[in-house]
Amino acid sequence: MSGSSGEATPNRHARHGSSGRAPVVRRATRGPLDIKDPLSNNPQLRGAPSPLNPPHSSLLSPALHTPNARSPRILSPGRSPGRSPGRSPGGPGQSQYPLTPTTRDFSHLLRPELYHPLSHLDIAPPFRTSQHQPDSSTPLPDLLKSGYFRSAAIAAAAQLTSTTNQISSEDHATIFSLFYTRLSCLTLCGNTQLAAQEVLALEDLNSAYYRSDLDGKHLVPWELRVLAVRLQGMGFNDARRGVMGYYDLGREARSTLSKAKAKLRSTEADEEKAGLTKEIQIWEDRLADLGMRVASALVEMEDLEGAAAFMKTLPATEPGMHMKKALLWLALGDIDAARACIRSAEGEEKDEKEEVIRALAFMAEGEYQEAVTIWEELIARPVSAGAASERAMQRQNLAVSLLYLGGMDEARKHLEVLVDEDNSFHALTFNLSTIYELCTERSRVLKMALAEKIAEREGSARSNQGWEKVNLDFKL
Structure with a gap:
């Protein structure tokens, strides 16, 4: 992949073909992501270019550019001296001397020009002037815990580019942790397009450059790799890249899972068995999650027939x-x-x-009275530990059902009570703002008052809802 300057970079990671070897055919495996042709139901997706070698013209899609954001210059990680990054450790022809860890230079992720400044224009006015805006010295973990996702994204970029407490370009654990925080917080605070541009700096995560020379393990955390698949598909303006990226991760997950199961069968130590059992569960959960992500990606691509066919291939018993x-x-x-x-x-x-599901199905069929009956029965039940957020969503769905039945005042009352009980998720504020628009011509005054009420609550922010709201949350 070439940088934006169009010149070859000497320190570029690349794949090198092995000489003198017979090609190794991968044995067939079975799993949730293993279907013959995942894109066969969509003729537009046939003959797609390899997601690892996208067309150069799609590197920076003009459709993703915004007037207030500059596309970062895409740089390649430097090559480690003394060893080809394309050669897998432990392969034929390996030296008889033990391998020593080679360093990786990730300085391209520490460049200030990579990270876009965040505009204040999309933030609801009461949140810009609120006395509860976090101080710039607030530690990053506290920002995340309190749901200050926008401030956390800024803080993560500041730590990556700091000149006072400079991070070593070889400290991949710290760099990838902060980079993941930056991308995920951008997504949570409504700046997904900026995250899709910044993630392009990672380039090809399947490259051997991102693997350890000692054991071949990937240096990038799994969570960042999964997030990068989706964002790089958006950044390259190629949804097919995201789907195939999930398949690449699925093959790796099945391979790792098979090795762990084989090792479990051959070991006799109880402590080692316990560790392997836990590892197997982790990889099984990851594989099942990838299946859901592939189906969701196909739905987003509006390939509903392909998504339905794929869903039928998924096992039905994942916990x-x-x-x-x-x-x-x-x-x-x-x-x-x-x-x-x-x-x-x-x-x-x-x-x-x-x-x-029964209630949601009735809503999908337009049978709102039946849905209201089920929602009321569910809400009347005792709330189990950790189910408070689910109960709030059920009450919000009850209000929506009542709205479709003409009970606007009752629906408004339900939603306002939820806000008073310290709930502020997007669907709630958006639906309540819609009711304000239907009730009165003074809807903007009511929507601004709603935004002020949420902005001025000290300690009301929650990590899964976020504190700072944008204009879209209140239809402003």
Whole structure:
């Protein structure tokens, strides 16, 4: 991949073909992401260029440029001296001397020009002047804990580019941790397009440059790699890249999972067995999560037929995945499949989840009175530990159902009570602002008052909702 200057960089990581070797054919494996042709149902996706070698013209899509943001110059990580980054450790022809860790230079992620300044124009006015704006000296962990995602994104970039407490370009753990915080916080505070431009600096995460020479393990945390797949697809303006990126991660997950299971069968130490069992569970959860992400990506691409075909290939017994699969089936319009998915779930929460899907299905079919009955029954139940946010969402759905039945005043009351109880998620503020628009011509005054009420609450921010709200949250 070439940089924006169009000149070759001497310290560039690349793949080098092996000489004198017979090609090794990967054995067929089975798994949630293993289908014959994941994109066969969409003729527009056939013959797609390799996601690892996108067309140069799509490097910086003009459609993603904004007037207030400059596209960063894409740089390649430097090559470590003394060893080809394309040669896997432990391969044929390896030296008889033990390998020593080679350093990696990630200084391209420490360049100030990579990180875009964040505009204040999209922030709701009450949040710009609020006395609860965090101080610039607030530690990054405290910002994340309190839901100050925009300030956390700024702080992460400041630490990466600091000249006083400069991070070593070889400290990959710190660099990738801060870079992940930067990208995820940008996404959470509504600056996804900026994150999609900044993530391009990582280039090809499948390159051997990002792997350890000692054990071949990836230096980039799994969470950052998963997030980068989605953002790089947006940054290159190529949705197919995101889908194939998930498949690349899925192959790696299945390979690692197979090795862990084989090792578990051969070991006898109880302590080692416990560690391997935990590792196997982690990789199984990751593989199931990747399956959900592929289906979601296909839905976003509006390839509903391909998404439905893919969903049918996913195993039906992953713990904790039944609700996600049911919601995806609802998004695809297959209400019967959504209900069947929940019926196959196991555990004490099965009944409540099944009722939630039933209520959502009635809403999708326009049967709002039946949905109201189910929502009221669910809300009347005792709230279990950790289910407060789910109950708030159910009450919000009840208000929406009442609104469609003509009960605007009752719906408004339900939503305002939720706000008074310290809830401020996007769907809540957006729907309440919509009701204000339907109720009165003074809707802007009411929406500004709602924004001021949320902005002036000390300690009301939550890590999963965020404190700072943008104009879109209140339809301003």
